[in-house]
Amino acid sequence: MNTDLQDYSHKRFNILIGEWVLVSPHRAKRPWQGQKEAVSNIVRPTYDPSCYLCSGNTRINGEKNPKYADVFVFTNDFAALQTDSKSFKVEDGLLMAQSEQGICKVICFSPDHSKSLADMETKDIEKVVFAWQKEYNELGENALINYVQIFENKGAVMGCSNPHPHGQIWSQSTLPNEVDKKNQQQLTYYNQNKSSLLGDYMNQELEKKERIIFENAGFVVLIPFWAVWPFETMIIPKTHQQSISDLKADDTFLFAEAVSTITKAYDKLFNTSFPYSSGIHQAPTNGKDNNHWHWHMSFYPPLLRSATVKKFMVGYEMFGSPQRDITAEIAAKMIRDLI
Amino acid sequence: MNTDLQDYSHKRFNILIGEWVLVSPHRAKRPWQGQKEAVSNIVRPTYDPSCYLCSGNTRINGEKNPKYADVFVFTNDFAALQTDSKSFKVEDGLLMAQSEQGICKVICFSPDHSKSLADMETKDIEKVVFAWQKEYNELGENALINYVQIFENKGAVMGCSNPHPHGQIWSQSTLPNEVDKKNQQQLTYYNQNKSSLLGDYMNQELEKKERIIFENAGFVVLIPFWAVWPFETMIIPKTHQQSISDLKADDTFLFAEAVSTITKAYDKLFNTSFPYSSGIHQAPTNGKDNNHWHWHMSFYPPLLRSATVKKFMVGYEMFGSPQRDITAEIAAKMIRDLI
Ligand SMILES: O=P(O)(O)O[C@H]1O[C@H](CO)[C@@H](O)[C@H](O)[C@H]1O
Ligand SMILES: O=P(O)(O)O[C@H]1O[C@H](CO)[C@@H](O)[C@H](O)[C@H]1O
Numbered sequence: 001m002n003t004d005l006q007d008y009s010h011k012r013f014n015i016l017i018g019e020w021v022l023v024s025p026h027r028a029k030r031p032w033q034g035q036k037e038a039v040s041n042i043v044r045p046t047y048d049p050s051c052y053l054c055s056g057n058t059r060i061n062g063e064k065n066p067k068y069a070d071v072f073v074f075t076n077d078f079a080a081l082q083t084d085s086k087s088f089k090v091e092d093g094l095l096m097a098q099s100e101q102g103i104c105k106v107i108c109f110s111p112d113h114s115k116s117l118a119d120m121e122t123k124d125i126e127k128v129v130f131a132w133q134k135e136y137n138e139l140g141e142n143a144l145i146n147y148v149q150i151f152e153n154k155g156a157v158m159g160c161s162n163p164h165p166h167g168q169i170w171s172q173s174t175l176p177n178e179v180d181k182k183n184q185q186q187l188t189y190y191n192q193n194k195s196s197l198l199g200d201y202m203n204q205e206l207e208k209k210e211r212i213i214f215e216n217a218g219f220v221v222l223i224p225f226w227a228v229w230p231f232e233t234m235i236i237p238k239t240h241q242q243s244i245s246d247l248k249a250d251d252t253f254l255f256a257e258a259v260s261t262i263t264k265a266y267d268k269l270f271n272t273s274f275p276y277s278s279g280i281h282q283a284p285t286n287g288k289d290n291n292h293w294h295w296h297m298s299f300y301p302p303l304l305r306s307a308t309v310k311k312f313m314v315g316y317e318m319f320g321s322p323q324r325d326i327t328a329e330i331a332a333k334m335i336r337d338l339i
Numbered sequence: 340m341n342t343d344l345q346d347y348s349h350k351r352f353n354i355l356i357g358e359w360v361l362v363s364p365h366r367a368k369r370p371w372q373g374q375k376e377a378v379s380n381i382v383r384p385t386y387d388p389s390c391y392l393c394s395g396n397t398r399i400n401g402e403k404n405p406k407y408a409d410v411f412v413f414t415n416d417f418a419a420l421q422t423d424s425k426s427f428k429v430e431d432g433l434l435m436a437q438s439e440q441g442i443c444k445v446i447c448f449s450p451d452h453s454k455s456l457a458d459m460e461t462k463d464i465e466k467v468v469f470a471w472q473k474e475y476n477e478l479g480e481n482a483l484i485n486y487v488q489i490f491e492n493k494g495a496v497m498g499c500s501n502p503h504p505h506g507q508i509w510s511q512s513t514l515p516n517e518v519d520k521k522n523q524q525q526l527t528y529y530n531q532n533k534s535s536l537l538g539d540y541m542n543q544e545l546e547k548k549e550r551i552i553f554e555n556a557g558f559v560v561l562i563p564f565w566a567v568w569p570f571e572t573m574i575i576p577k578t579h580q581q582s583i584s585d586l587k588a589d590d591t592f593l594f595a596e597a598v599s600t601i602t603k604a605y606d607k608l609f610n611t612s613f614p615y616s617s618g619i620h621q622a623p624t625n626g627k628d629n630n631h632w633h634w635h636m637s638f639y640p641p642l643l644r645s646a647t648v649k650k651f652m653v654g655y656e657m658f659g660s661p662q663r664d665i666t667a668e669i670a671a672k673m674i675r676d677l678i
Contacts, residue, residue, distance in 0.1 A: 005436060008424040011513070013435035019516045022439060024419035034500030080363035080655070080662060085347040094540040095564050096352035097344060100361060151654035159651025161373030168654060174350070176659030177358045201433040225434050279658030300657055312498025315490035315507060316419070318639055319618030320515030323419060 001210055006327055014226035015189075015197060017181040021228050021322045028325040036308040037157050039272055044114040044163060053164035055111040070124065071131040072108040073169075079104035081172050083144060101144050102172030107131055109165040116154065116165050116273055118263035125256035132169075132280070133244050133252075139171040140245075140285030147175050147284045155275025157302055157310060167278075175284055182281055183293075190292030196240045198294035211332045214261050214339055218254035221262050223332040228322040230304045230311050231269065231331050233262055235297040242283035242293040261339060262299065268338045272307035276300055340549055345666055353565035354528075354536060356520040360567050360661045367664040375647040376496050378611050383453040383502060392503035394450040404447075409463065410470040411447040412508075418443035420511050422483060440483050441511030446470055448504040455493065455504050455612055457602035464595035471508075471619070472583050472591075478510040479584075479624030486514050486623045494614025496641055496649065506617075514623055521620055522632070529631030535579045537633035550671045553600050553678055557593035560601050562671040567661040569643045569650050570608065570670050572601055574636040581622035581632040600678060601638065607677045611646035615639055 004010070011020040052059045056067045061077045081102025090097040109128050110120060117125060132150050139148045152167035153160040175183060189197035205211055205222050213233060214221040220236050227233075235258045241247065247255060266274035282295035304311040304325070317323050343349070350359040391398045395406045400416045420441025429436040448467050449459060456464060471489050478487045491506035492499040514522060528536035544550055544561050552572060553560040559575050566572075574597045580586065586594060605613035621634035643650040643665070656662055 002429060004425060004427045004438070005429065008427070008438055009420050009440070010427070010436050010438045015433050015435070022419065022515070023436075026421075027417055027419050034498060035495035078366055080361065080366050080664075081348050082365075086343060088343045088347070088349070090341060090344065093543045094354050094536070095543065096354070097349050097362075097564075099343070099347055099349045101348070149655060149659050151658050153651070153654040156374035159373060159653040170655050170659065176361070176655075178658055178660065197433070204432045204434065225436075277654040277657050279654060281658065298658075312492070314498045315492040315616040315618060316488060316509050316515075318616050319490050319517055319620065319637075320488050320509065321517065325419075 001329065006329065011321075012226045012328075014224075015201060016185055016226075017178065018185050019181075019321070021226050021324060022320070023324055023327060025325070025327050034309075034312075037310055039307045040156070041272065046112050046114045048113045048164070051113055051162065051164050053106070053108050053162055053166055054113050068108065068111055070110065070127045072111070073105055073131055073135060076104035076106050076168065081170060100172055100174060102170060103139060103142070103145065104171075105135065105169040107135070107167050107169060109167065113164050116263070116267075117152075117259060118267045118273070120165075120260070122253065122256045122260045125259050126253050128167075129244070129247070129252045129256050129259075133247065135169050136243060136282070136285070137245055139169070142171075144173055145171045146173055146286040147171065147179055148282075149176065149179070149279065151277060151279035153277050155273065157275045158277050160275075171285075179281060179284070183284065186292040186294065196292070196294040198236060198296060199240050202236050202238070210329050213265070213332055213336050214258065216254050216257055218251050219258040221258050223328040223335075225328060227328045227331070228313075228324060229300045229302065230324060230326050231266070231299075231301045231335060233299045233335070235259065235262065237295065240294055242290050243295050244280065244282060246295075259297070262335075265335050265338045266299070266301065269335065270303055270307040274301055275303065340668060345668065350660075351565045351667075353563070354540060355524055355563075355565075356517065357524050358520075358660070360565050360663060361659070362663055362666060364664065364666050373648075373651075376649055378646045379495070380611065385451050385453045387452045387503070390452055390501065390503050392445070392447050392501055392505055393452050407447065407450055409449065409466045411450070412444055412470055412474060415443035415445050415507065420509060439511055439513060441509060442478060442481070442484065443510075444474065444508040446474070446506050446508060448506065452503050455602070455606075456491075456598060457606045457612070459504075459599070461592065461595045461599045464598050465592050467506075468583070468586070468591045468595050468598075472586065474508050475582060475621070475624070476584055478508070481510075483512055484510045485512055485625040486510065486518055487621075488515065488518070488618065490616060490618035492616050494612065496614045497616050499614075510624075518620060518623070522623065525631040525633065535631070535633040537575060537635060538579050541575050541577070549668050552604070552671055552675050553597065555593050555596055557590050558597040560597050562667040562674075564667060566667045566670070567652075567663060568639045568641065569663060569665050570605070570638075570640045570674060572638045572674070574598065574601065576634065579633055581629050582634050583619065583621060585634075598636070601674075604674050604677045605638070605640060608674065609642055609646040613640055614642065 009024045148171040211223045278299045280297045283290035283293035302310040348363045487510040550562045617638045619636045622629035622632035641649040
């Protein structure tokens, strides 16, 4: 292991987006006197009559959820993107804007109000994977949609307004910033090397082993060298696949197992239902040749020291660049030891 | 006013960093059932014996603060960047890192523990401006330092661990991401147009008036067309100045007045001591010709609907792009009406 990386301030380069993260290993020692997050260890009921996502309940707009048995997907009642919104463009000197159309959906992972992905059986997580595949394919076929963003906000601290296990899918006409950056970085590398940027990186990590958390026949879970969030992780398919649409028969279960393993380990880390935002970055559905894409799922958890102390991405991080204290290698060891 | 921008989802282009923000005006109507922030309206004493920033008190590392009368600057006891840390480089396949040196300082705005910038007299804020100038100049002269980031995290929700009025200065060898983006965008424009990108933009805004909040003889306070945070604002010098070092005699007071005006208006908005991260982006201190730079100060406040409900930049925002609900024009009117 390169000990300089554990001892001195440095920047690490994120090859997927082409930006840097500042790492200050020695700063993990500073005392914390600031805001603490509330932790709710209340055990939730399996059914909550006031929850608008529970099976059979009525939502705010008056629609009634079906009595669903596993996964349930519906169009977001307060969608940020809509299909029927007007097309327009503003090009007025230095003011530039353009309309954006899209479809936003909500996906309930389980009818059981009390569960998170970490509490679910792998075979039930696989049903979520099937639903993600179906949505990616169907939305992707819509001529209006060129990119499908699957994500989950888990925990009140991540802006999640309902504890019922659910995620979201926002699909739209253009590539959002982060996807556009990854698109460009992967394309440049692919054109130069005729191989997958993320695949080549993963193989390097599999040799080094320092940042690997878990692997099975189909997937690797690791902390990327350039991770921003203290316990950020990434699930990468071992073979070069552009999107979750490429998952073969066994792959869906193996992917579900990877999701199960990392979310269970997270819950053990600070003995709490671990908050995070997770998301899948994958090939655009723009009908172009997207061979340079290697899909992956990332988890961005905010906690730093305990169930109540999070990492604040504020002043320097907003105006300068992301900054972390604990190194990726130490974080990987902490999580690996819990599996 | 372009009403399409008030009615339909669209993206606006941030000319300073070359990235987009998604705006969903209709979404401001959705109900909020999620996390609420704690509001502390406790009136603080003017001196707190347990505060490590109060005049004459002892800090965690045993050092004693002088009995300072206005502004007090010291080197951060838990600095993320240090001058004496080792120089090294990692270029190992797709793992790339390099050491980063720097100096981090803390700047107490006032000995009065109970005050924020919003409560201070303009002439006392001007003393803070003088200190910022001095630090920018002195740090900039250090051969190790090529960029000086001045910022403030205000409020517990912004990761501020001590309510004593203070900000920070992190200075370093290389340009952090956000500064690098602004450097490139301004340079490209300057080479093409031989004028300041931000200056030209400001003149356009002064004509339109829709997003202007306040102006005096030296400065404009506005909500940028591409603002991300609900009540984000920017203070721009009316003449083309590269850094706060270029401020002429009257300018320092006029700048202090702009800071005073916007922070006072913020406090009135939700009747609370308004949290934010603020920062000054200005010319690097790298000895190069930085004529393309037009310095400015930005405020990124997290609150959205009230003193307790903030905007969460989570799932879609982390994986896709920043997203806002209320438009810049409506937010500008709300703040302008309070002045
Ligand atoms: O230096 P402080 O005030 O202890 O820490 C605060 O500001 C820093 C710079 O924006 C952040 O890195 C920390 O996450 C935040 O808690
Ligand atoms: O759609 P929700 O769950 O109401 O809202 C949450 O996720 C969205 C997408 O990441 C964010 O824009 C909101 O700020 C957040 O509160």
